[in-house]
Amino acid sequence: xxxxxxxxxxxxxxxxxxxxxxxxxxxxxxxxxxxxxxxxxxxxxxxxxxxxxxxxxxxxxxxxxxxxxxxxxxxxxxxxxxxxxxxxxxxxxxxxxxxxxxxxxxxxxxxxxxxxxxxxxxxxxxxxxxxxxxxxxxxxxxxxxxxxxxxxxxxxxxxxxxxxxxxxxxxxxxxxxxxxxxxxxxxxxxxxxxxxxxxxxxxxxxxxxxxxxxxxxxxxxxxxxxxxxxxxxxxxxxxxxxxxxxxx
Numbered sequence: 001x002x003x004x005x006x007x008x009x010x011x012x013x014x015x016x017x018x019x020x021x022x023x024x025x026x027x028x029x030x031x032x033x034x035x036x037x038x039x040x041x042x043x044x045x046x047x048x049x050x051x052x053x054x055x056x057x058x059x060x061x062x063x064x065x066x067x068x069x070x071x072x073x074x075x076x077x078x079x080x081x082x083x084x085x086x087x088x089x090x091x092x093x094x095x096x097x098x099x100x101x102x103x104x105x106x107x108x109x110x111x112x113x114x115x116x117x118x119x120x121x122x123x124x125x126x127x128x129x130x131x132x133x134x135x136x137x138x139x140x141x142x143x144x145x146x147x148x149x150x151x152x153x154x155x156x157x158x159x160x161x162x163x164x165x166x167x168x169x170x171x172x173x174x175x176x177x178x179x180x181x182x183x184x185x186x187x188x189x190x191x192x193x194x195x196x197x198x199x200x201x202x203x204x205x206x207x208x209x210x211x212x213x214x215x216x217x218x219x220x221x222x223x224x225x226x227x228x229x230x231x232x233x234x235x236x237x238x239x240x241x242x243x244x245x246x247x248x
């Protein structure tokens with residue numbers, strides 16, 4: 001069997017070293033290059049019903065992604081965002097500053113991708129969606145740095161927040177009202193006014209109330225009847241005296 005030449009040995013040694021170098025590069029470059037991003041092809045400022053696709057790359061070798069929390073940029077509120085699709089079984093929940101998308105942990109190394117619909121994009125040049133990426137082992141990747149803060153070197157290092165650059169708004173585009181205003185009504189429902197307790201509700205009631213003032217609730221007809229009876233009795237007594245005087 002022919003002995004390997006010096007050139008063959010050198011080529012073999014070079015190939016082995018290249019393979020080792022490649023493996024080391026993949027091992028250490030993977031986590032450093034991982035990031036979270038947002039995409040919306042051709043998005044313009046003030047566009048309505050825009051689908052945003054978020055991708056969170058996994059950088060853990062032992063745990064799966066279980067939750068993503070997004071802090072919305074200025075000009076967007078949780079009410080402006082609706083969940084469209086995501087990992088199987090994951091749920092969408094609004095928060096005081098944005099929303100969360102979470103569920104059963106994904107497989108180790110599997111990226112999380114989901115889509116939300118925004119009612120209307122703000123009138124801005126770019127939008128930053130700060131994101132907290134949680135793993136099943138409790139680890140959290142904080143993708144919250146702005147470009148000027150991340151100290152990135154152009155090779156995926158740092159923890160920049162997902163950023164969406166927007167084109168200028170289309171001509172005539174306007175911001176929609178945050179909450180639809182109700183049309184004013186020209187006719188209100190008929191209402192029945194209720195007088196205060198103890199107050200008369202009509203002139204006749206007032207007159208009836210006046211008739212009972214100062215008599216402790218005694219009916220008006222009773223004094224009139226007594227007076228009439230006194231007059232009749234007095235007239236009868238006078239007639240009787242007159243008759244007796246004539247007879248004598």
